[in-house]
Amino acid sequence: MGVLNIVPTGVLTGDNVRKLFDYAKDNKFAIPAINVTSSSTANAVLEAARDIKSPIIIQVSQGGSAYFAGKGLANDKQQASVTGAVAAALHIRTVSKSYGVPVVLHSDHCAHKLLPWFDGMLEADEKYYKEHREPLFSSHMLDLSEEPKDQNIATCVKYYKRMAAIGLWLEMEIGITGGEEDGVDNTGVDNANLYTQPEDVFDIYNALSKIGPNFSIAAGFGNVHGVYKPGNVRLRPDLLGKHQMYAREQLGGKPEKPLYLVFHGGSGSTKEEIKTAVVNGVVKMNVDTDTQYAYLTGIRDFVEKKKDYIQAQVGNPEGPDKPNKKYYDPRVWVREGEKTLVERVKEACTDLGNVNRL
Numbered sequence: 632m633g634v635l636n637i638v639p640t641g642v643l644t645g646d647n648v649r650k651l652f653d654y655a656k657d658n659k660f661a662i663p664a665i666n667v668t669s670s671s672t673a674n675a676v677l678e679a680a681r682d683i684k685s686p687i688i689i690q691v692s693q694g695g696s697a698y699f700a701g702k703g704l705a706n707d708k709q710q711a712s713v714t715g716a717v718a719a720a721l722h723i724r725t726v727s728k729s730y731g732v733p734v735v736l737h738s739d740h741c742a743h744k745l746l747p748w749f750d751g752m753l754e755a756d757e758k759y760y761k762e763h764r765e766p767l768f769s770s771h772m773l774d775l776s777e778e779p780k781d782q783n784i785a786t787c788v789k790y791y792k793r794m795a796a797i798g799l800w801l802e803m804e805i806g807i808t809g810g811e812e813d814g815v816d817n818t819g820v821d822n823a824n825l826y827t828q829p830e831d832v833f834d835i836y837n838a839l840s841k842i843g844p845n846f847s848i849a850a851g852f853g854n855v856h857g858v859y860k861p862g863n864v865r866l867r868p869d870l871l872g873k874h875q876m877y878a879r880e881q882l883g884g885k886p887e888k889p890l891y892l893v894f895h896g897g898s899g900s901t902k903e904e905i906k907t908a909v910v911n912g913v914v915k916m917n918v919d920t921d922t923q924y925a926y927l928t929g930i931r932d933f934v935e936k937k938k939d940y941i942q943a944q945v946g947n948p949e950g951p952d953k954p955n956k957k958y959y960d961p962r963v964w965v966r967e968g969e970k971t972l973v974e975r976v977k978e979a980c981t982d983l984g985n986v987n988r989l
């Protein structure tokens with residue numbers, strides 16, 4: 632029995648998101664969440680999911696959302712990030728049914744200073760809900776990990792009440808993901824802060840489960856955004872098992888893995904580390920750095936190989952009158968980036984066991 636026996640194709644919302652994550656948890660696989668910045672990258676992610684017959688998570692960051700709307704737009708009040716996130720969501724909603732895969736449509740890290748972006752998306756969700764009885768997105772992430780725990784939890788509770796009312800999933804972060812992403816620089820953070828304690832994770836579970844069951848936790852276990860030289864921080868996915876165990880004990884022995892966990896900053900991690908994380912209840916793993924690079928490689932190789940065919944609109948090594956349209960048409964060279972992105976998304980799915988799951 633596959634995923635399509637449990638959830639429909641297209642963008643999932645409400646309890647369908649939890650049903651998908653439960654299925655992944657029970658069958659010990661996780662779903663990669665790929666950041667997209669354009670219809671081109673979004674389509675490539677959907678193409679990969681279709682080819683390997685599996686569900687997929689597509690997400691937009693605050694910067695990626697602004698890019699989706701266009702870098703030429705002002706974003707001083709997060710207006711371009713809101714517009715771009717809505718545009719991305721509507722695009723993905725429109726085409727995902729044609730690809731025939733279930734999609735979790737998610738927004739990535741939102742720090743305190745970016746809350747106007749979050750508020751704008753939530754308003755769009757509520758508006759969409761009025762018409763369609765479901766939100767525009769499947770889920771959103773709030774990342775208040777830089778704040779004291781109590782403040783972090785209080786803000787998550789406030790937002791989650793509003794989100795749960797319209798069937799939105801909440802992903803929250805406790806503990807800090809090192810490295811730098813989207814303008815938030817955590818490269819100087821003390822190493823001890825990169826590992827979250829089981830008690831802290833359970834406090835979050837306790838507060839949010841009073842409102843609803845549809846939430847996940849990105850707990851720090853030495854994760855770092857981006858790809859750096861190994862050895863600086865040690866990834867400890869085994870700690871996630873301790874979080875599950877502690878939560879289980881507090882809840883009187885079941886369920887076996889009460890927490891939905893999310894793996895951030897996993898670029899460059901070993902297959903073994905990924906496996907340990909998945910066994911310990913990670914249902915979503917973010918992939919951005921590696922797929923960014925993959926999108927470039929196809930275009931880079933094309934430009935290098937066809938260098939002499941793109942110097943002018945007319946004239947190449949085959950003759951001074953030969954037209955070059957079939958080399959400079961963006962459907963040709965951007966497509967090369969899409970192809971290498973498709974392959975990298977398939978690899979991410981394979982690493983997580985997310986293959987032939989429909």
Ligand SMILES: [Zn+2]
Binds near residue numbers: 808917
């Ligand atoms: Zn992250």
